[in-house]
Amino acid sequence: GQNIDQPTEMTATEGAIVQINCTYQTSGFNGLFWYQQHAGEAPTFLSYNVLDGLEEKGRFSSFLSRSKGYSYLLLKELQMKDSASYLCAVVDSNYQLIWGAGTKLIIKP
Amino acid sequence: DAMVIQNPRYQVTQFGKPVTLSCSQTLNHNVMYWYQQKSSQAPKLLFHYYDKDFNNEADTPDNFQSRRPNTSFCFLDIRSPGLGDAAMYLCATSRDKEVQPQHFGDGTRLSIL
Numbered sequence: 001g002q003n004i005d006q007p008t009e010m011t012a013t014e015g016a017i018v019q020i021n022c023t024y025q026t027s028g029f030n031g032l033f034w035y036q037q038h039a040g041e042a043p044t045f046l047s048y049n050v051l052d053g054l055e056e057k058g059r060f061s062s063f064l065s066r067s068k069g070y071s072y073l074l075l076k077e078l079q080m081k082d083s084a085s086y087l088c089a090v091v092d093s094n095y096q097l098i099w100g101a102g103t104k105l106i107i108k109p
Numbered sequence: 110d111a112m113v114i115q116n117p118r119y120q121v122t123q124f125g126k127p128v129t130l131s132c133s134q135t136l137n138h139n140v141m142y143w144y145q146q147k148s149s150q151a152p153k154l155l156f157h158y159y160d161k162d163f164n165n166e167a168d169t170p171d172n173f174q175s176r177r178p179n180t181s182f183c184f185l186d187i188r189s190p191g192l193g194d195a196a197m198y199l200c201a202t203s204r205d206k207e208v209q210p211q212h213f214g215d216g217t218r219l220s221i222l
Contacts, residue, residue, distance in 0.1 A: 004151075031208045042199055042213035043152070050208070087151070091208050099151035 002026045004100035006088055011106045012078055020073045020086050020103045028093020034062050034073045035087045037102065043087060046073070075105075083107045112136070115200050115214035122190055123222050130185040130217045132200030140206060141183045143175055144199040146216075152199060158183065159206050187219075195221045 005023045012018040024032070031050040035043035049055055049064035049071060061074040073086055085102035092098055113134045122128040132141065140159050144152040156175045157164050163175070172194070174186045187194055197218050201211040 008149075033210065040197075040218070042216050043211075044213070045210040048208075048210060095206060095208065097154070097211070099153075101149065101151045104149070 002090075002092060002098050004088055004090060004098055006086075006100045006103045008101070009104045009106065011108060012075075014078055014080060014107055014109050016078050017074065017076050018078060018105065020075070020105065022071045022073075022088035022100060024069050024071075024088070024090045024098070024100075026090050026092045026098055029066060030091040030093065030095060032062075032064055032071050032091070033089045033097070034060075034071075035089065037085045037087060039084070046086075078107050080107050080109070113200060113202055113212050113214035115198075115217050117217060118215060119218050119220070121220045121222060124192065125189045128187050128190055128219065130187075130198050130200075130219070132183045132185075132214055133181050134200075134202045134212075135181070136202055136204075136212060137180065138202035138204050138212070139180075140203045141177060142199075142201040142203075142211065143183070143185050144201065145194075146197045146199055155185070190219070190221050192221050195219055 003025045034046040037043040047062040054063045059076045064071045085104045087102040088100040090098045116131050142157040143155045146152045155169045158177045176184045197216045199216045200214045203209040203211045
């Protein structure tokens with residue numbers, strides 16, 4: 001079967017750095033997306049990785065290791081507005097998007 | 110601004126009473142998706158259209174149907190809603206079938222009385 005694993009919930013402090021991990025086992029791999037979803041709202045696109053390495057975009061960075069079936073999303077200089085769920089989603093060999101259940105990130109002052 | 114619009118944001122219906130959710134897009138994207146998302150769960154793909162080519166996920170209940178009369182509009186019909194169908198319904202688009210980010214509407218939260 002196809003599986004995406006993320007921690008259910010994480011807590012961090014405003015101004016700090018947090019790393020949200022995602023491991024996957026899918027039939028083939030054509031890239032990995034990270035989405036942000038605030039409570040009661042739709043997901044919004046954050047990043048896409050298809051090659052190994054780190055992609056940096058402002059305060060957010062995303063890393064991929066295809067050999068390990070592993071990605072992480074790194075959030076720096078945390079702000080209260082970063083409190084949200086972060087969903088990892090993998091594109092499999094059939095170009096289907098396989099979604100993780102998301103990691104709820106709680107930011108404390 | 111180009112966008113994906115879902116109406117209504119909140120929908121209440123009675124057990125067994127048909128309901129239709131709508132989605133429109135101004136992005137001129139070829140692919141449109143309908144997802145069901147329950148609290149703290151991953152979005153679950155129900156259907157997708159590549160242009161007019163309809164794709165039904167194997168585990169989508171027969172109770173759910175969809176229509177795409179033109180490029181801009183897509184509808185989700187729930188023929189006889191049950192209590193288990195209460196969820197957020199998300200419409201998304203992507204430019205084509207190759208790997209592209211999906212752009213989501215704000216969703217319709219469906220409640221069943």
